[in-house]
Amino acid sequence: MDTEKKPLRADARRNYDRLLDEARRAFAARGVEASLEEIARNAGVGIGTLYRHFPTREALVETVLRERFDEQAAAARELLKSPEPLKALEAWLAGLGKQSATYRGLPELMADVLDDETSPLYASCHAMQDGVSHLVERAKAAGELRADVTAHELLVLLHALSWAGEYLSGDKGLDRLLDLVFAGLRVS
Structure with a gap:
């Protein structure tokens, strides 16, 4: 066929x-x-x-965002070469956070489909999860990231931060929330 x-x-x-x-x-x-x-x-x-x-609406959203998803996957591959694993992970998450905050309602939609295998967005979300998984494992291996953190948790958290960033005043809402989270993820 x-x-x-x-x-x-x-x-x-x-x-x-x-x-x-x-x-x-x-x-x-x-x-x-x-x-x-x-x-x-x-x-x-x-x-x-x-x-x-x-x-479906999700099929339209996925097509609109496909180029951005591809860029995020390429960024993850490129950041794996960085000599600073945690900074590479933080840079990737910040980039995805900005992408997630592009359209109102997108963070909720992305969080909803992370576990919905029937969604057209599922494959794209999991491709990103695979990309960030390598960055997470590299930062853990370097002793820079808490050992109990998972890539899936970071993606869910990132979507929540992107949503919450809409409600903070100024352009730096998401950046401020990411800084707070990154401080809590680092090994002390």
Whole structure:
């Protein structure tokens, strides 16, 4: 059985691209719970077209964020070369925290799907968990990170911090929360 997707016709490709552009705008303005009907309408297509390309909200969110997920995975691989394992882990988590805080509602959605194997976001979340696992283990092996910390806990905590950062005043809300958490993760 052929598992490769057929290339989209030109008109279907335009619809797909317009839907993604409108989704990015809607998510930026109203968060990941933005109206799918409005996204389809603003893209100039019917809701059926949106669902043909993206059968669920999570599938649309995953596609919108796929490039960012790939960048985070690449960053984890690059940071494994750092001579300072804990600083590398902190840098990766800070980058993911900023990504998670991009769209209102995204941290909650990401935390929800960490254990939901049926979600289109599950594979992306676990690819990131695999990436951060190597950074976590490296920092533990260097004696810089508490031995009882897991990558899964850090991801859940990070999503919670990204959500909470929305409620602190100023642009440094998330950075301040991350600093507090990192201080508690270090081996004294």
